[in-house]
Amino acid sequence: MSNPLARLFPRLVDRRSSVEAITPRRTFQDVVLPPVTRRLLDDALTQVHSYELIFTRWGLGERHPTGTALAFNFAGPSGTGKTICAEAIAHALGKRLLLVRYSEMESMWFGETPKNVAAVFRLAEEEDAVLFFDEADAIASSRSTDVSHGQQREANTVVNVLLQELERFDGVVIFATNLAANFDPAFERRIRTHVLFELPGVDERERIWEVQLHRRTPVAEDVSFRDLAEAYAVSGGDIRNAVLRAALAAAAEPGPDDGKRIHQHHFVRAMEDVLAGKRVMTQSIIEPNVELRRTAEAVAQILPLLAQMQARTLISVAVAGAALLTAMTALILLLS
Template structure:
């Protein structure tokens, strides 16, 4: 028996095409079981290519596998039962299984940011919460079929970009799906764009905030003079990212450092929010939130004095507290003193300077 689908438009997004194929497979499986047929030849074609596969119902596959176990002697040249799928290539759903959403780790109460930045974040959240009213009740979907919120948190490392992404997801009451550029790129040609598509598919599947960390390479200008395969690969990934953003319905947050040149196409699709190094007021709040009441502090510890230490970010403060606590415990001292914390901060700042100079 043979079945075919012809003329599937090339312009149909892969997510929609994949859903069509899955529905087709389910219907064919029911047909084979009810008709007591052993297999069917399937052809799916577009104007550019044609895919063929032999489809075997799951019930028959189980019988064949059971019968194979009973026969101890192998049968020469016996064909193995075909898999229950259209092609041997990994499907979008299968590729998306590598990406899973998780509950957010931080709330807005834990954020210590300048007031203006807090207001900007809250404004972004309000626009997300009003999506249903604006796009569905007021039918602005007529002019924007795929409503989405795309944000780029940019600024120096350790300034709260990741915390803010988690806090935003927690405020919205949804999970967060986190990925980095390193989890998207691939040494195999053509895999990077497919990973981008699968990542957005997974976020839509899990109804999650999508957070893409270390996204500098993704949002930079596309290369006009491509001379190497690696350059071609990054251009292909950026192109797929553009397509996925257009089709995505949800919240996506990028985190970048101070990259020099954003791609103009992203500038019109993404809202940019700057995360500066914390001021003294923010540093005071960060120190207070990173010194839990269970931590034995000496009476000489002064948060006011610690907050006056400049050129430190939230991550530096967190690491300084942990470093000071470890050294105190290792030397069997009773309290973490002021000088322990100051020394820890200075070590972290010195290490950062050394790393920059070595570059």
């Protein structure tokens, strides 16, 4: 079957697609959340479920034809379950999830982002899908009064288009942002509920370790998820990565497959590797700042020298200028 996105919006869907329609498979059974997040999410779900009753069966949709979109913001650090929960909401509604990787769309289609944002709303309407703007920090941020840059102008237009579309749309829209997103007040007003995704506590971590495995996964007797949860204060995403690494390591060991088990040392080693990988990433982000500081220090050291040189240069130029003036005056006198 041909991709309906490609048929409707050929320019939006290419090899590195920034828009993807997903048939959700993951449910709330697969998610373990801290109590506060759970409560906020339940509240969001109640709103979604009541929506049909209020706006369709009770007719309020006809009385209030605009401004009825259910817009949620899922805010929190990476790997805390924002995407999985968006999928679970779509699953609970029996709808597809239209995933928009906003930052990718923005960088791929400079100059066309506002048009594309409008297009995905049309598409979500046609497909009756839950619209999910992933990595939407840029979209959510305040409009700027400085429109001297094309990029800034475009960002402002995107927010305006988004506000208009939210006004017209009558479905469910979810934005995923990190905690630092600086919300435009007009945009903020249209968000019904902000769901804060926090890093899991020790109890949640223990359960996340468990839900990351399948009942067929061979886990050795010596494994203690409680110990792992206590030893590593990490996100669900990190636990997922460690579980997959541990399984790979156990599977790669010699011997018949039937005898293979994932042991505690596989999980420990895998988590250490995940953490080491993250440290490398952080360093590569921090390193340029160190470099920047060193450069600034070096510049600070040579600045007085430069100033001295500049003073000398100025004096030399002034002396040369005076000499030239004298020579020219002499020449004029000679010729007159």
